[in-house]
Amino acid sequence: MAVTIKQVASAAGVSVSTVSRAFTAPDQVQPQTLKRVREVAAELGYSPNPAARSLRGGRTGSLGLIIPDIANPFFPPIFKAMQARARRLGYTVLAADTDEREYDELETIAAVSKQVDGLILWASTLPAERLRELGAEMPTVLVNRHVEGLPELRISLSQGIAQAAEHLKAYGHTRCVFVNAEHGEHGRGKSIRQVFEAHDLTLTELGPYDPGFETGVHAATLVAAGDATAVLAHNDLVAVGVLHQFAKLGVAVPGQVSVIGIDDTLLAATSTPSLTTIRISADEVATRAADLLIDTITGRGEARSAEIGSRLIPRASTGPAPG
Known part of the structure; x- marks a missing residue:
């Protein structure tokens, strides 16, 4: 039989409303009382009902x-x-x-x-x-x-983008492509263009597309037909699509084209070759x-x-x- 809120209140020596507040509005309960109520609830095996809490206390947890x-x-x-x-x-x-x-x-x-x-x-x-x-x-x-x-x-991608630009510049790259997969005015393309131009890197933008693997496949074919030597992808998923298509086309990475992703997901560490990326924790x-x-x-x-x-x-x- 399930333990009731009344049983918890009786065992803890407090009112039913205090037990209710301990689970729905803990900031309204004295710390010592809160600790006592939760310890007793744990001992008795009491588990508050989220739906009931929502109806009674306005909180779902x-x-x-x-x-x-x-x-x-x-x-x-x-x-x-x-x-x-x-x-x-x-x-x-x-x-x-x-x-x-x-x-x-x-x-x-x-x-x-x-x-x-x-x-x-x-x-x-x-x-x-x-x-x-x-x-x-x-x-x-x-x-x-x-x-x-x-x-x-x-x-903020500012520091990561600046480091990516410095990284490519140090390797002698001058012609780069950004694969944009973000629609609307809130995209990251503008800041990327500004940073790359500040480092004297020419940046061609492809898209906007959808932010998926297939976008990377499509973009890689376009990049392979041009003269760019570096690609910055919207995210790791797009970047892995680029790597996949380059491998099918016989484009060596990084021998002919370098590739950078954004996010640092598990894909980045496990792709072939492993993916340089901008980490977001x-x-x-x-x-x-x-x-x-x-x-x-x-x-x-x-x-x-x-x-x-x-x-x-x-x-x-x-x-x-x-x-």
Whole structure:
């Protein structure tokens, strides 16, 4: 027979409402009392019902993570790290993807928001006004998207891109290609162009395409027909598509063309050749995003935004420019 909240309250010597707050609003309970209630609950085997908590206390104990594409190997480690961080803070994480489509994002948000205390939206495609409306309805944190008035986590590629440009310049490259797989005004192409031009590197942009393996295959064929000696891909998945097609076409990497990805997923270390890439720390992204959302939910802390950086991880796919 399941242990009831009344039994926990009686054993802990507190009221039922105090036990309820210990699980739905722990910041409203004295630390010693909170510790006592949770110890007793654990001893008795009490497990609060998230749905009931939602109805009684307005909290579900869950965070929502909406990402563009769960098939992208960049996102599973972030979900796993965020789940671990959330558990330590007394939350669970519900994740869903949108297939990079605005309509699917709206439907997903509508479904998930009923089950969570707040949302993390990754590179949202929704209009700014709709995001502001959502932020007024429930705690919302944006990742890689800026909307005035909403908490955000920025992933800065500036340092990693500058290091990539310096790396290629040192190897004697002058003609480069950027495979763009990000639509809209929020893409990274502009900053990449500025940095590469500052290093006297000519940059041709292909796309925008979809951010998948097939994009890399398509782009590699175009690069092979030109005179570029280096490729910077939108992400590791695109970069691996480039490597795959170059191997089929007999283009030597890095002998004829050097290739750089972005993200530093497992693909980068296991590809042939191993992929030089710009690392974004999954653990740091997950921790900062989860903390920012929980602070927004509970009203603790004044931070409305945070930023993490990036760095180049050189591997075997880059080398001296030919000739």
